[in-house]
Amino acid sequence: MFIQGLAPILWLIVALSVLKLPAWKACPVALIISFIIANQCFEMPLMDVATGTLEGALMAIWPILGVIVSAIFAYNLTVHTGGMEKIKDMLSSVSTDKRMLILIIAWGFGGFLECMSGFGTAVAIGASMLVAVGVTPVGAVIVSLLSNAAMSSYGSVGLPLTTLAKLTNFDPLQIASYTAIQLSVMMILMPFIMLIAYGGMKALKGMIPACLVGGIAFCLPSLLAAATLGASLAGIAGAVCSMSALVVYGKKFPIHDPEYEIDDYNENFSITPSEAIRAWLVFILIFIFLIGTSIPAVADVLKTVNTKIMIYSGADAAPTTFQWITTPTIIFISAVLSGLINNASISDMINVLSRTVKTLIPTFITIITIIATARIMGYSGMTMAVATTTVAVTGTIYPFIAPLIGSIGAFITGSATSSCVLLSKLQVDSAVAIGLEQDAQAWIAAANAAGSCVGKIISPQSIAIGAAAVGAFGIEGQLMKVAVKVYLPFILIMGCVVYFGQSML
Numbered sequence: 001m002f003i004q005g006l007a008p009i010l011w012l013i014v015a016l017s018v019l020k021l022p023a024w025k026a027c028p029v030a031l032i033i034s035f036i037i038a039n040q041c042f043e044m045p046l047m048d049v050a051t052g053t054l055e056g057a058l059m060a061i062w063p064i065l066g067v068i069v070s071a072i073f074a075y076n077l078t079v080h081t082g083g084m085e086k087i088k089d090m091l092s093s094v095s096t097d098k099r100m101l102i103l104i105i106a107w108g109f110g111g112f113l114e115c116m117s118g119f120g121t122a123v124a125i126g127a128s129m130l131v132a133v134g135v136t137p138v139g140a141v142i143v144s145l146l147s148n149a150a151m152s153s154y155g156s157v158g159l160p161l162t163t164l165a166k167l168t169n170f171d172p173l174q175i176a177s178y179t180a181i182q183l184s185v186m187m188i189l190m191p192f193i194m195l196i197a198y199g200g201m202k203a204l205k206g207m208i209p210a211c212l213v214g215g216i217a218f219c220l221p222s223l224l225a226a227a228t229l230g231a232s233l234a235g236i237a238g239a240v241c242s243m244s245a246l247v248v249y250g251k252k253f254p255i256h257d258p259e260y261e262i263d264d265y266n267e268n269f270s271i272t273p274s275e276a277i278r279a280w281l282v283f284i285l286i287f288i289f290l291i292g293t294s295i296p297a298v299a300d301v302l303k304t305v306n307t308k309i310m311i312y313s314g315a316d317a318a319p320t321t322f323q324w325i326t327t328p329t330i331i332f333i334s335a336v337l338s339g340l341i342n343n344a345s346i347s348d349m350i351n352v353l354s355r356t357v358k359t360l361i362p363t364f365i366t367i368i369t370i371i372a373t374a375r376i377m378g379y380s381g382m383t384m385a386v387a388t389t390t391v392a393v394t395g396t397i398y399p400f401i402a403p404l405i406g407s408i409g410a411f412i413t414g415s416a417t418s419s420c421v422l423l424s425k426l427q428v429d430s431a432v433a434i435g436l437e438q439d440a441q442a443w444i445a446a447a448n449a450a451g452s453c454v455g456k457i458i459s460p461q462s463i464a465i466g467a468a469a470v471g472a473f474g475i476e477g478q479l480m481k482v483a484v485k486v487y488l489p490f491i492l493i494m495g496c497v498v499y500f501g502q503s504m505l
Contacts, residue, residue, distance in 0.1 A: 004041045005385035008034040008373055009422070013408075016460070023414060024362035027369040034373045038380035048314040052379045055311040055320055056372030064163060064367055064417065065360075066328030067156045071116060073356045074282050074335035075125075080352050081342040083279035084125075086271060090279070092133050095250040098260045099195055099207050103214045104250060105129050106140075106147045107191055108243030111218065114147075115154045115235035116283060122148045123466045134262045135198075138475050141466035142482050143194040149456040150190040152416040153179050153449040154222075154235020157290070157327050160449055161231035164420040167374070168428050170442040172230050178446035180226035180234055182403075182497050183453060186490060187222065187238070188215035197482055199260075206257065210249055217245035229294050232327055236287060282338035289330045302326070314379055370418045378425040387429035398430055399502050402444050403494040406451025407487075414459045416452035424448050439505045447498040454494055457487045 003010075008030040015026035035053065038044040044052075078084050091104050110126035123144045130140035153160045161179055165172040191211040195203040204211070222238030229237070277284070293302060308319040339349050377383045391398055405427065409419030424445055431444040456462055463479045 001041065001382075001385040002389040004037050005377070005382035007037055008377065008382075009386075017411075020460075022362065023370075023418075024365040027366045027373070031369040031373045031376075034376045034380075034382065038376050038382065042380040042382060042385075044314075044376075044380040048312070048379065049376060051311055051313040052375045053372045056375035057368050058309075058311065058322075059166075059320065059375075060368040060371040062322055063326055063328050064159060064371070065364055067159050067331065068363060068367070069353075069357060069360060070328045070331035070335065071156050072360065073353050074116070074286070074331055074338070075113070076356050077335050077339050077344060077349060077352050078279075078282055080348065081339065081344050083281070083342065086275060086279040088129050088132070090271060090276065091247075092129070092262075094247050095255060096262050097255040097257060098130075098133065098135055098262055099198070099203055099257075100210060100246075100250050100255055101133055101262070102130060102135065102143050102194060102198060103191055103207075103210055104243065104246045105133075106143045107194065107214050107218075108239060108246050110144055110147045111151050111239035112236065112243060112283070114151050115239050116157065116286065123462055127466050138478055139198045141463075141475070142197050142479055145457060145462055145466055145479065145483060146190060146194050146197060146486060148462065149453050150183070150186050151218075151235050151239070152410070152453050152456045153183065154231065154238075155416060157236070157286075157331065158231030158234060159327075160416040160420045160452065162327075163417055164424045164445060164449055165231075167378075167421065168424050168442075168445045170445060173227065174439075174442050175446050175449070176226040176231035176234050177223075178443050179231075179449045180223045182446060182450035182494065182501065184219050184223065185493055185497065186450075186453065187219040188212075191215045193486055197486065203260075206255055209253070210246065210255070213245050213249050214242050218242035229291070233287075233290050233294065236290070240287070278342055281341060282334055285334035285338055286331055289334055290327070293325075293330060312375075312379065316379075366415075367418065371421045374421045374425065377422075383426040384429045387426050387433055390426075391430050391433040396434055397499070398434055399444060399447070400495040400499040402427055402430070402447035402498055403451030403454065404491055406448035407455030407491055409448070410452040410455030411459050414456075414462060416449060416456060419452040419455065420449055436502070437505075440502045443498070443502050443505055447494075450494055450498070451491070454487060454490045457490070458483045 011030050011033055012026055015021045016023065035049055038049050039046055091109055092101060094104055095101055106126045110122040113125055114122035126144035126147065127140040131137055161176050162172055165175040191214040192204065195207055195211065218238040218241065221241040222234045225237035226234035293299060302325045303323055305325045306321050306323045308321050310317065310319050336349060394401060405423055406419055409423045410416055427444050427448045428441050431441040436444065458480065463476050467475050
């Protein structure tokens with residue numbers, strides 16, 4: 001039953017990597033394959049397969065697609081009101097050294113964008129901003145890809161981790177904390193790797209302190225926020241602290257190297273405090289509201305605004321709970337308030353929202369079908385069949401390959417969220433099969449998210465987004481060549497962290 005259980009995943013590997021089909025075309029076929037195999041090979045009643053599919057689709061719509069639409073709408077509205085252009089000028093005025101701007105824009109601000117919106121936004125915006133200040137297209141895309149990969153588990157306000165926690169029934173704080181611990185090495189080293197990928201070892205000349213500032217200032221706040229506030233704020237806190245620390249460092253210790261000096265610098269750029277606040281307003285509001293709603297007393301009240309529906313009809317069915325005042329609601333309200341304050345009319349906002357929804361239709365299809373596929377695979381026993389065989393082959397060494405499996409999911413789907421949806425149940429079933437305790441099971445589940453970050457480095461979808469953003473079609477091969485060189489050592493490091501870390505729980 002191993003091959004039958006693995007069939008939807010095998011199809012996705014072939015469809016996306018060999019046939020080069022877009023995810024929105026490949027994923028519905030995976031759903032059809034899982035539907036047929038669950039019913040015919042695993043003898044799952046047709047009604048259970050249908051209701052399992054419906055449950056997955058509804059879980060995709062809310063809150064996952066709600067987060068995506070709200071986050072991209074918030075970003076697009078900031079572009080529409082001119083705030084994003086002001087933000088770009090503010091960041092590029094800190095330093096005239098391209099390496100410092102790579103850290104500030106790709107690592108700091110790019111990380112902030114990834115943690116706020118995700119789904120390629122950080123790669124596209126970071127790369128285009130770097131090209132605008134004189135970084136080569138290949139260099140701009142590769143550093144943006146690497147930065148994005150280091151924090152993609154925190155993307156869309158922690159969506160991959162909150163989704164993983166919900167699907168595996170583990171404590172969200174525990175999942176967020178374990179993932180942050182596993183990603184710590186990657187967070188600290190990635191600023192160094194970005195500059196090496198951009199200009200070789202010589203690019204580190206005079207930049208080691210700045211890289212340390214950027215990496216540590218992201219890592220430590222992320223660890224603290226993950227353990228206390230959860231996935232929604234962990235990455236945002238790290239990105240804000242890192243970006244702020246890099247700006248202060250860049251101002252206090254200016255770097256001047258003729259080889260990396262930018263050619264076009266607007267020395268006359270100025271902005272009032274009021275204009276700066278208005279430019280950043282939507283992000284400020286989201287941050288404040290997320291912190292406010294994470295207070296236990298407030299969160300407990302908000303959780304009562306929910307609807308429970310019995311959707312799945314199988315033997316192990318449980319009501320599906322939809323909470324209505326949650327992350328997507330907060331982001332959407334923040335976007336609207338910011339738009340109004342920045343003089344956007346209601347019709348402007350409706351037009352921006354309409355354009356946002358239209359551009360995300362392929363994403364809707366992908367997310368809905370991939371989550372429905374994952375639910376069917378879990379309910380029918382397909383993931384357990386795959387896990388049992390995998391464990392039989394790897395035995396107690398399985399934790400070492402858990403991040404690799406997560407990275408394959410991100411490579412296939414181009415999304416840390418989709419990887420967690422597709423493979424988290426497989427990871428937990430495998431952990432159970434080798435006799436791990438509950439904390440260690442959560443550690444292995446978190447390894448899927450951490451591994452997904454590494455897999456994003458070589459994701460064809462991410463690479464394509466970056467190349468398209470800078471208008472340099474045809475550089476994908478160059479990007480993949482560099483990306484693989486970073487991917488291989490990091491996935492080995494991650495495997496060691498997960499394998500040896502389980503014994504310390």
